[in-house]
Amino acid sequence: MSASESQHSLPKNLFPHHTPAAASSSTEESKDANGMTKLPNGVILDKDGKPCRLCTSAASWRNLTKQAKTQTAASTATATAAATTTTAPKPTPDSTPLPQSRDDCPPDVEALGRSTWTFLHSLTASYPVKATQEQQGEMRTFLKIFSRLYPCWVCADDFRTWMAEPNGRNEPRLAGRADFGTWMCEAHNEVNRKLGKKEFDCRLWEERWRTGWKDGRCD
Numbered sequence: 360m361s362a363s364e365s366q367h368s369l370p371k372n373l374f375p376h377h378t379p380a381a382a383s384s385s386t387e388e389s390k391d392a393n394g395m396t397k398l399p400n401g402v403i404l405d406k407d408g409k410p411c412r413l414c415t416s417a418a419s420w421r422n423l424t425k426q427a428k429t430q431t432a433a434s435t436a437t438a439t440a441a442a443t444t445t446t447a448p449k450p451t452p453d454s455t456p457l458p459q460s461r462d463d464c465p466p467d468v469e470a471l472g473r474s475t476w477t478f479l480h481s482l483t484a485s486y487p488v489k490a491t492q493e494q495q496g497e498m499r500t501f502l503k504i505f506s507r508l509y510p511c512w513v514c515a516d517d518f519r520t521w522m523a524e525p526n527g528r529n530e531p532r533l534a535g536r537a538d539f540g541t542w543m544c545e546a547h548n549e550v551n552r553k554l555g556k557k558e559f560d561c562r563l564w565e566e567r568w569r570t571g572w573k574d575g576r577c578d
C-alpha cells in the first residue's frame with residue numbers, strides 16, 4: 360500500500376497549510392531539538408508533507424485520527440443540518456479499540472524501532488568473531504543501504520548523519536563481533552540520548568543479545 364493510500368481516511372483539509380514537498384516551510388511546524396519536522400501535536404511529516412505514521416508515536420497518531428474523525432463528523436453534521444434544518448446530532452464518543460493495543464495494526468515509530476533494534480543487535484550477535492574483508496564489505500554495504508531505506512525517514516537521516524560524523528569516529532567498526540556489537544550499542548545509545556532515555560552499558564551488549572544474562576534468567 361502506498362503512503363498516500365494509508366492516509367486516505369484523513370480529511371484533505373487537516374493540513375491546509377501544507378503543499379507537497381514543502382513540509383518544513385510552515386510557521387505552524389517546528390524543528391525539534393533533534394531537527395525533526397513536527398506539527399504542534401507531535402506528528403512527524405513525511406517528505407511529501409503528509410503525516411508519517413512510521414515516524415510518529417502511537418499516542419500522537421491517535422490524536423491525529425481522532426481529530427480527523429471529529430472534523431469529518433462535524434462537517435457531516437453541518438451538511439445534514441443544512442439539508443434538513445434539524446438539529447445536528449452530537450458526535451458519539453469514539454469506542455474504537457486503541458490501535459496499539461492490537462498486534463495487527465501498522466507499527467508506530469516505537470514498535471518499528473524495537474523490532475529493528477532486535478534485528479540489528481541480533482545481526483551483531485551472529486557476526487563472525489573475526490570477519491573477512493568480504494564479510495566486512497557486505498556489512499558496510501548493508502548499513503549504508505539500511506540507513507537510506509529505514510522507513511522512519513527522520514530516524515534514517517539522523518542515523519546516517521551520525522555514522523558520517525566528519526572525524527570518522529562513528530564509522531561502523533566491522534573487524535569482528537566484539538567491535539561491531541559495541542559499535543551498534545553506541546549507535547543505539549546515540550538514539551537513546553536523543554530521546555532522553557537511559558544509556559545502556561555497552562559492556563553488557565553480548566549478554567543482552569547473544570548469550571543471555573549471567574544469572575541464568577534466559578536459560
Ligand SMILES: Cc1cc2nc3c(=O)[nH]c(=O)nc-3n(C[C@H](O)[C@H](O)[C@H](O)COP(=O)(O)OP(=O)(O)OC[C@H]3O[C@@H](n4cnc5c(N)ncnc54)[C@H](O)[C@@H]3O)c2cc1C
Pocket residue numbers: 468469470471472473474475476480509513514515517518543544545546547548550551554556558559564567
Ligand atoms: C536506527 C534507528 C533510529 C531511530 N531513531 C529514532 C528517532 O529519531 N526518533 C524516535 O522517536 N525513535 C527512533 N527510533 C526508535 C527508538 O530507538 C526506540 O526503538 C523506540 O523509542 C522504542 O524504545 P524502547 O524504549 O521500547 O526500547 P528500544 O530503544 O527499542 O530498545 C529495545 C531494547 O534494546 C535494549 N537496549 C537499549 N539500548 C541499547 C543499547 N544501546 N545497546 C544494546 N541494547 C540496548 C534494551 O533491552 C531495550 O529494551 C530509532 C530506531 C532505530 C532502529
